[in-house]
Amino acid sequence: MDETYDAIVLGTGLKECILSGMLSVSGKKVLHIDRNKYYGGESASITPLEDLFSKYDYPKPDEQAYGRGREWNVDLIPKFLMANGQLVKLLIHTGVTRYLEFKSVEGSYVYKGGKIFKVPADEKEALTSDLMGLFEKRRFKNFLSFVADFKEDDPKTWKDFDPRTQTMLQLYEKFGLDANTQDFTGHALALHRDDDYLRKPAMETVKRIRLYSESLARYGKSPYLYPMYGLGELPQGFARLSAIYGGTYMLDKPVDEIVVDCDGRVVGVKSGDEVAKCKQVYCDPSYVPTRVKKVGQVVRCICLLDHPAPNTRDALSTQIIIPQKQVNRKSGMSSTQLKLNLIMDIKECESMTEQ
Secondary structure (H helix, E strand, O other): OOOEEEEEEEOOOHHHHHHHHHHHHOOOOEEEEOOOOOOOHHHOEEOOHHHHHHHOOOOOOOHHHHOOHHHOOEEOOOOOEEOOOHHHHHHHHHOHHHHOOEEEOOEEEEEEOOEEEEOOOOHHHHHHOOOOOHHHHHHHHHHHHHHHHOOOOOHHHHOOOOOOOOEHHHHHHHHOOOHHHHHHHHHHHOOOOOHHHHHOEOHHHHHHHHHHHHHHHHHOOOOEEEEOOOOOHHHHHHHHHHHHOOOEEEOOOOOOEEEEOOOOOEEEEEEOOEEEEEEEEEEOHHHOHHHOOOOOOOEEEEEEOOOOOOOOOOOOOEEEEEOHHHOOOOOOEEEEEEOOOOEEEEEEOOOOOEO
16 A cells, blocks of 8 residues: 555445546556445445444344345435437447446336326326326427427427526416426426426436436336346446556555645545555545535435335336425435345435436
């Protein structure tokens, strides 16, 4: 460790591993350190199941009830990937997909009035959806056609509506969409966390809905992809990329201090009696608690189920959006159901999906 590096990266979350991979590919000498024994940091996939229970101080799980612990991969912060999103494009561009296997998520659902409904995936499903009445289905179909034809750089496709200056609420009103349709469109298609977007220019939301539609077109009935063995595979994939190009990794390595010179510039990282010198340090916030400020909070719950969520057609993997108005909250919630023995994660304040 007592060497000089171009950059030292602390923590093996997805962002940190992407950085170390890109720096290594560009020819930089990189040292990557994590205090944990596993990749992923706070976004890790925990296996076996016994490790998850011990992390939260629960008794060891009964194998008769839960099966073999090695068969479980539980994401601490589960997210889906948009099939046509920037992260998938980055994975393809860097070749990291060589180290990963993906599964298409089987469906997206929305909570309304105490029941779960499938989110219409296309114009055909919009006409058969139980979410809307007959006349509303026609109006929603026209709205989806507008979004499908919309091109950001071609005002002719805007159809007498300026998305740069007019709000999303005005666009909904242009197509006569009722409050219920606005609710699931904004939260289940555009994946907004709250209703603030209604008062902002429509351009961003239209682009989000287009991304949903384009992702849906790639693999069928769902716009979402998910790594077969959990999201922890993503940082590991970029870690392999870094290692191929000469990056050095150290797991289970405590970080005692980020060393700075008399001018306050970073010059290295100290672990025990060892000091690694460097020109730059990249780290997740947990390594510099005195240099960050808490501005929000996310509430999460991980539930291990022995059955699929109701009204999801026994799907093995789903996303369920719970709009804020349906539960009288300031922000919406999302739940993710994965695999056969099923993991559900309910989150407030943060969108599930990595765009």
